[in-house]
Amino acid sequence: MLDIHDLSCHRGDRKLFGQVSVSVPVGRLLSIEGSNGSGKTTLLRAICGLTPPDQGTIRWHGRSITEQRETFTSGLIYIGHRIGLKDDLTPMENIQAAMQMSGHPVTTALARAALEAIGVEPVCYRLPTRVLSEGQQRRVALARLWCSDQPLWVLDEPFTALDARSSQLLRERLQRQVERGGIVVAATHQAIGLDPSTVQQLRLGE
């Protein structure tokens, strides 16, 4: 269970949002909506512990995330605006390097299966990531979601640059994550299209 209490953040001199409180029980997707510049990304980064909030607390299963950094981060996947791929590595190498660094190493077979699951074409597997299109690169980054079973996923605009088929694959994956008792926090402009009983909404900037 993810518990955000009385959270306030600013950027420069400008206050982005104040007194945001929301509780997300397991098996739910929290969709964070709001116009450009309303602080969606900052809120996601605060939830991960990258940007410390001005005030307020974030609890994961009852304990503040700053007190249990190790436990919290080992159960977290964050895919941000900068997707964290190395240009000169192939998609396979990228997945394996990222998973190894996060403490969940995967075999080549598993990395390949994950790339297949989000529809990255096999012809891309041996190419450096920099020659792929933006949509293909985003799919490579998202393939990490098929690699492991972390309970908390924090995704910044996960549907950006995806075609209809990949969007559908991602939607099914998110649905499976909430069905097996995981939590997804996603910033998004459009409706995610999951079973409404599992979606919770938070609007920033109101």
Place this chain on the structure above:
Amino acid sequence: MMQGGLAGAVFGLIQRDLLLTWRRRADIATTLLFFVIVATLFPLGVGPEPAVLRTIAPGVLWIAALLSCFLSLGRLFATDYQDGTLEQMLLTPHPLAALVLGKIAAHWLVSGLPVVVLSPLIGLQFGLSGGAIAILTFSLLLGTPTLSLVGSIGAALTLGIRGGNLLSALLVLPLFIPVLIFGAGAVASSESGMGAEGHLSLLGACVVLAIPFAPWATAAALRIAVE
């Protein structure tokens, strides 16, 4: 490749950085050529007097090594910062300082170690004796890791700042002074018959001090940069 845990993460990161350097080997070749060319310019500028060249050789080699190490420091965290892998490093369950130490080790392997390997050749060009070359090479072997370690603090502090490289030079080059003095002094001191042990032990002390302290300071600076 399938090791879990902290050791797996650190060695995986070293492996990844070495692979990335291999894919961009022109960058490393540039830094090494820079080292060779700077060291070669001195005999041309100072004149071919063998006694003079022998005296200035250790200092010249050390300054060239220091500058070439510094050239490659700008890339240490910059690309990780731009493509978002640095954020991912911060979000692993491992202590950031340990991962940073892995990155510094990879940096030394591709920028410090080649300089150490090349230095006997440049030493010959300056007419140094066999003994002096041995001491010079050993002093570089002991001293260049400290350059990578201390340099990483500057690279992290100036991350994401416009003109950060120049600022980093102002921050870090003064911190290289002790290493330069002990390193270049080792050869002179052994030539004058006092033995190089004192200088070499001080170089060793520098690196022993920098190994626990520098990654920790760098990690703190990286956290601020990513905020």
